[in-house]
Amino acid sequence: xxxxxxxxxxxxxxxxxxxxxxxxxxxxxxxxxxxxxxxxxxxxxxxxxxxxxxxxxxxxxxxxxxxxxxxxxxxxxxxxxxxxxxxxxxxxxxxxxxxxxxxxxxxxxxxxxxxxxxxxxxxxxxxxxxxxxxxxxxxxxxxxxxxxxxxxxxxxxxxxxxxxxxxxxxxxxxxxxxxxxxxxxxxxxxxxxxxxxxxxxxxxxxxxxxxxxxxxxxxxxxxxxxxxxxxxxxxxxxxxxxxxxxxxxxxxxxxxxxxxxxxxxxx
Amino acid sequence: xxxxxxxxxxxxxxxxxxxxxxxxxxxxxxxxxxxxxxxxxxxxxxxxxxxxxxxxxxxxxxxxxxxxxxxxxxxxxxxxxxxxxxxxxxxxxxxxxxxxxxxxxxxxxxxxxxxxxxxxxxxxxxxxxxxxxxxxxxxxxxxxxxxxxxxxxxxxxxxxxxxxxxxxxxxxxxxxx
Numbered sequence: 001x002x003x004x005x006x007x008x009x010x011x012x013x014x015x016x017x018x019x020x021x022x023x024x025x026x027x028x029x030x031x032x033x034x035x036x037x038x039x040x041x042x043x044x045x046x047x048x049x050x051x052x053x054x055x056x057x058x059x060x061x062x063x064x065x066x067x068x069x070x071x072x073x074x075x076x077x078x079x080x081x082x083x084x085x086x087x088x089x090x091x092x093x094x095x096x097x098x099x100x101x102x103x104x105x106x107x108x109x110x111x112x113x114x115x116x117x118x119x120x121x122x123x124x125x126x127x128x129x130x131x132x133x134x135x136x137x138x139x140x141x142x143x144x145x146x147x148x149x150x151x152x153x154x155x156x157x158x159x160x161x162x163x164x165x166x167x168x169x170x171x172x173x174x175x176x177x178x179x180x181x182x183x184x185x186x187x188x189x190x191x192x193x194x195x196x197x198x199x200x201x202x203x204x205x206x207x208x209x210x211x212x213x214x215x216x217x218x219x220x221x222x223x224x225x226x227x228x229x230x231x232x233x234x235x236x237x238x239x240x241x242x243x244x245x246x247x248x249x250x251x252x253x254x255x256x257x258x259x260x261x262x263x264x265x266x267x
Numbered sequence: 268x269x270x271x272x273x274x275x276x277x278x279x280x281x282x283x284x285x286x287x288x289x290x291x292x293x294x295x296x297x298x299x300x301x302x303x304x305x306x307x308x309x310x311x312x313x314x315x316x317x318x319x320x321x322x323x324x325x326x327x328x329x330x331x332x333x334x335x336x337x338x339x340x341x342x343x344x345x346x347x348x349x350x351x352x353x354x355x356x357x358x359x360x361x362x363x364x365x366x367x368x369x370x371x372x373x374x375x376x377x378x379x380x381x382x383x384x385x386x387x388x389x390x391x392x393x394x395x396x397x398x399x400x401x402x403x404x405x406x407x408x409x410x411x412x413x414x415x416x417x418x419x420x421x422x423x424x425x426x427x428x429x430x431x432x433x434x435x436x437x438x439x440x441x442x443x444x
Contacts (some may be wrong), residue, residue, distance in 0.1 A: 114363065155385065156298050163298075167291045197362050200291040202382040 005119075008125055008131055008140035010036030014055075017041050017111065018048035018074065019063040024115070028061060031119050035126065045069030049077050049194055059088045059129055064104055072107040079108040088129035092117065102222040113217055128211035142245055148205035149249040160253060164246055166201075168255075171197065175236060178216075182228055190228075191220035197235075200243075208238045237266070276297050280306045281396075282323075286316045286330040286342065287358070292381065296329055296358060299388045304398070313337035317345060327396050332359040332366060343373035354395045358383055 015037050016029045025041040032039045040057075042048035046069045048060065069078070075089055091112045101112045101255035113125055132138040153160040172185045181189040185208035198213035213233045219228065283305040287293040290311075296306040305327065310316035313334050326422055328346060332339035339357060346352050357375040367378040377391040 012396075156301060159294070159298065163291060163294050166294065170290060195360070196289060199381060201287050203292045203295045204291075 005123070006036035007123065007130070008144075009130075009137040010040075012133065013037055013058040013130060015039040016048060016057040016060045018045065018060060018066065018071065020066040020068075021063075021096055024063065024092075026043065028117055028122075028139065031117060031122050031182050034113065034119065035123055038246075039154065039157060045074030045077075048074050049138075052078055053081060057087060059126070061090050061092055064091050064100065064109075064111065071109075072103065075104075075107045075109050090125060090129065098221060101218060105218055105222040105224060112218060124207050124211055128208060142241075145205060145207070145242070145245045146249055149210060149245060153249055153253050155224070158257075161250065164250060167200060167238045167244070167246075169199060171239060175239065178232055184233055185225070185232075187220045187223065187225075189221065194220065206238075206242045209235060209242055212238055275439060280304060281307065281326040281398075282306045283327040283329060283389050284308050284310065284316060284319065284353075285312060286310045286327040286328070286334065286339075288312065288331065288333075288335055291422050292331070292358075292383070295383055296388075299385050300327075300329065301384055302385060303389055303392055313339070313345075314343035316342065320346075321351070324351070327392070328355040329358055330355060332361065332370060340369060340373045343370065343375055347374040356388075356395060 007128065010078060015032055017025050017032075019025045019028070019041070020043050022041075022043070025040050025043070029039050029041065031266055040051065042051055043066075043068050048062065049069070051057075052060065062075065064072045066074075068152075069077075073104040078087065078089065088111070089109045091101075092115050093100050093104065093112060094115050104112050109123060109127065113121060132141060152163075153225045156163055175191050177193050178190060178197070181187075181193065194216040195214045198217060201207075201213060202210035212231060216228070216235065219231070268271045270374060281304065285293055285296045285299045285300065285307055286309075287296060288311050291311050292429070293311070297309060302306045308319065308323075308325065310319055313330075314336055316328075316330070330339050334342070337345075339359075343355055343357070346355060352374070354376045355374060356377045356379060357417040358379050358381055361367075362380045370378050376395040379387050379391055
């Protein structure tokens with residue numbers, strides 16, 4: 001059970017937790033350990049910067065309000081030494097206000113999570129922001145998605161096909177709306193549709209799509225137009241690969257229903 | 268109907284109304300409630316829900332906060348004005364105490380963060396409308412405040428925002444295990 005929660009390829013990743021509260025650091029470290037990661041801590045922004053400069057990390061969880069060099073400043077300086085997007089920087093904030101979130105994104109952070117951290121939330125963040133390194137890792141991640149889809153399929157029973165059909169119709173319409181809104185720079189519409197799409201994806205275990213849509217929503221909210229096209233392309237790509245997993249699960253369900261139907265014990 | 272927990276072993280199937288504008292999320296909530304022994308009805312908007320409630324009564328209402336037209340909070344207020352208001356569980360994408368508090372003050376008995384999980388709904392249903400209570404006694408309609416017991420119930424089921432709620436609610440709810 002515990003091994004199932006581990007993220008494939010976690011052992012090969014280095015994560016930095018930058019937070020001036022040792023308690024917060026230890027909590028985050030424990031959670032990361034549970035997911036299979038080893039992590040290091042930094043208690044100031046300057047320390048985080050130095051460590052990352054010496055040996056780059058795969059991902060940094062950054063408290064936005066540290067004493068001394070705060071998270072925003074450290075982010076700006078990390079971004080200055082590296083091309084944007086090189087290391088995923090995730091802001092951890094206590095305030096869930098829109099202004100805080102916007103400030104984090106504008107400072108150059110990629111995503112925002114609200115403290116207290118929750119294992120499921122952290123897990124989805126890591127799956128979203130740590131790119132797969134190997135084919136094996138990718139297929140193990142797909143297997144995790146299929147396992148979740150299978151449990152949903154058993155909840156819905158024969159109705160699962162209907163759910164999939166509805167999901168596909170809704171998603172395709174929404175993806176089209178997103179592209180049109182992006183072309184017309186309609187940030188309000190983009191944000192609204194991204195929010196709706198994130199919700200329906202999360203409902204049926206499309207975590208990657210849900211995460212990307214959430215990032216799109218955050219970006220629109222912060223008024224960041226840069227990288228929107230790439231993000232939309234990523235969402236479409238995630239939809240295609242999620243669809244493949246859905247197909248797989250649908251086939252499994254049909255096969256098991258057929259087997260049940262033709263089972264000799266029935267007669 | 269499958270009986271998977273002691274909660275659902277009731278002879279008369281109870282009826283729940285799901286209000287959500289997203290069809291996939293509505294389907295998920297419906298499937299979860301059916302699993303818990305409810306016969307589920309659906310509405311895509313608050314207006315549709317209120318029209319439906321005029322000619323049929325339900326034992327539980329499960330609604331989203333962000334709805335097109337009339338929003339979830341207004342719907343909660345409208346439901347409380349009914350002669351025998353059914354208990355309401357709010358299902359929202361907002362994982363923060365601000366929204367949870369607003370929903371509770373508008374009369375929600377539980378606040379669950381999306382995506383919905385069967386275990387969360389089972390716990391909320393057990394707290395909000397236990398199976399043995401077939402005909403829920405009509406609660407006193409109090410437009411200004413929610414009862415202390417309702418707040419307690421609420422605090423017990425609002426897992427993700429419980430600690431934050433404890434800080435915010437003036438009654439001083441302790442975070443219970």
